[in-house]
Amino acid sequence: MKAKFWLTKKWLLVLPILFLGVVEAKAEIKLGDTLSVTGYMRHELAVHTGKMNPNNTVIGQKDNNTINLSRSFFQTEWAYNPNETFNVFSKVKVISDQTQGLDSKLNDYDAFPLATARYGGYLRATNDREFDVEMSELYADLNLGNLWFRLGKQQIVWGEMVSARILDVINPLDWSWHFQLEPEEFENIRMAQWALRGRYNVEQSTGAFEWLRDLYVEGFVNPGDISPTVYPAPGSPFNLKPPVPGIFKVTEAEHRSDQEFGFRLGGRIGQIAATLNYLHLYSDAGFFEWQSGGPPAIQVTDKYPRTELYGASLNYNFPNPIDVTVTYEGIYSPEEPYYDRAAPVTAPRISYNRTLRHAIRFDRKTFVLPTPQSAMMIQIQYSQTLVSNSESIKSTPSPFSSANSIDSTQNVIALILSQDLWHNNINLSLTALYDLDGASMLRPGFKYRSGDHWIYDIYGVILAGEEGRPGRYGSLNFADEIFGRITYQF
């Protein structure tokens, strides 16, 4: 496989050709009066500094890998704007992954896995383990005064919190290539879905409801082409799961025509802005449910249970001299899927429990340098997950143990600092997440922008702590790394 990789050198061939096409480009390329294209070329390299991934050890990787990621991106964003009423936008990605070609310690793996083979309109033109061409977004906007529609493959983001998904749960994530470590958090890994989205801005009332400001109603419907979370493939440096035991014969539950939809009502009373949200979604993660049989051939269905979600957000700005913005966001699921603790490993069963996820964040821009140029953004966030009757559930089908137990509360504190320097040519940042059960993630970053086109950034990722249950930072310490990106934007 590696020989084939180096012989074909697809990534070496394609990207320079594309690069030559844009190297003389200015900030935006106008192709006539109505069509324009912008985008970037990027190479990203992550050097592994953590321990060997235990999920890959069990499938035959012998030595610790040196490289976590080596990827080249060529992304173009096309905008067709014939008039104010109708616009079309598309984002096309060409990606080459050279990770396993450059690191012989890694086993062969699929760098571009799909969540499932049978559904999800990915608009992917390739079926290759190291090379990907796809139209990741494609939608049309219709602007009719106070009414706006967006139809097509799109991202819908209703959440406001940092490093935590509370209301931002409409689109699934692609964790397959760099988990959740990108500095843009979810932007590069949020998977666009086919949907019709609409928004109506209610005209300002002149009567009894004049105190209600900026009122809007928004909704979306996905007609039935949904995709679950994409996990790293076995063998990937970010592989999150040990292999499924061979005794399970897994059948995907078909739900191609299952619809997802939701709506929200937003507005402002005085200085308090708020939204109320309802979401009818399907779980992004699959759950095994026993159908028949026993060892050595247990028939299970991989189900994506339906979830009804009720959410709200509030934000308020304390004026000078406090100058602090407070944002609260919460989402309640009366029937969140987990595994029934009482069910044996040979007959996994889904249990539905009440779950509340919420977070509160304080933002303040503060001038910390002696000569005030740019203010430092300081964000402190506390997030909590509350699970009812947690003593009856577990997080995996495995026999119950402390390794798959679920706490009734999980608490995470986040501190995010960002300081621009030298006319925003330099940015220093720090993301620090601390799980009160004893795990943490640190991501210091340095970004340098040179002129209109070039961006160089480098980050460190340190995951640590005793708390090593699935999904906790301590369980991911194999992903420690230093990664850098060189970007040419046009």
Added chain:
Amino acid sequence: MKATKIIKRWNLAVVLFAFIFSLFLPGALRGATIPSVEDVVAGKERIPTIEDLTGGKVKVGDLVDKNNVELVKEYLTAAMYETVKRGMVMRMGTQLPPDQLNPPSFGAATVRNRGKAVLIGNAPYYEKEGNLWPGGIPFPVAKNGLEAMCNYHYGRAWDSYHTDPIDLWYVNAKGENYKTIGQEHIYVKCSGRTVEPPFGTIPGYENVYLKRISVATYPREIVGLGQFTVRYYDPGKDYDTGFAYLPAFKRTIRISATTWQDNIVGSDITYGDGDGFQDPFNGWNFKLTGRKFMLVNEPKSPTPIFDVKGHLSKTVQFDQGKKYPRLGWVIAPVDVVEGIPKIKHIYGKKVVYVMMWPYVFTGSGIHATDIYDRQMKLWKGYFQMFGRHEYLNGDPKTPQTPLSGALTYDLQTGHSTLMWMHHMPNVKLDPDKDVNLGILLKKGR
């Protein structure tokens, strides 16, 4: 021979006396011909030219640079004088008559409402508190600093504007334009409207003074980075409401008023510097320190400022690399207002040069601002540019003078930001449909 000597000595004595006398009474030599600012703004006298003011030493069409800047120093802001000393070249232009500077309906409102404004808190009201100012300049002859600043803020000659494109040039001390940021601005004034119906106050927006959207259009990394802000009628009673859209995260977040002190995408301009002075008034003390004739950017340039796509025309000349555009400057009367922040602020002082009625340009009510650091050392100079004499909807009866941009010079580092703005005032915009969170989201993708 002796008599001749005596006559010569007498002549010399007279000349010396006259010279010494003139030092104690500046202007005495030209007192008979130079009208006062008060007479000019009252329409009793025509506005003097630079030739009148300099006794013919500088004429329309002349260039002023570091070699002859002392001749016009009296008519420059502190920062302008410093920039000319460093290499800026000013071309002496021609002022337009007042009725060519702003739409006639704005002038009519100023005349109609003259004497009716009362200042309560930080805002003017019509005759009594609660009656929002219907439009026009509220205090044609300002008695104090706050009244002069209210003339700028509440006496805007535009009801709305759409500025697109905006090019922010980042120019280093060597004069190299090493980075460019694109922006788009949409502003809708909800009170004091005189040009576009509904006039006066838009129903339902009695508490709101203006709504605005400011969004980045390039480079790609920040496309869609924007703010949606509401400024209330009296910021002392209701402080601003603001939201920002962060395209890198596809996230809309609430923002704090401190944002006014932060710079615009790393440029030399803070959000509060924009338009000469955008900070909420309640955070400042103002003092009217005087009124004078000053050189301001010309209202009508002899050559186009922008090309057909709204970007800077290639015909505009520069000095010191791309640092100093060679523009035309004319004499205008200004109120000089000293602002001292009452709140913790990055600045120690601003000196604002506010346009005096009837010499009010459509694009803005401020010509220039000198900005001092907390040690009271001159830090930045901010100059507004015009030069585009246009007609609203092509109607020659409705002249107006949009903004063409703003120059901001950091005099301590040598860095500068040149903001070129294709400003379209008094276009039809609706505060419900055109300025809301949804628009911010849509522009941000």
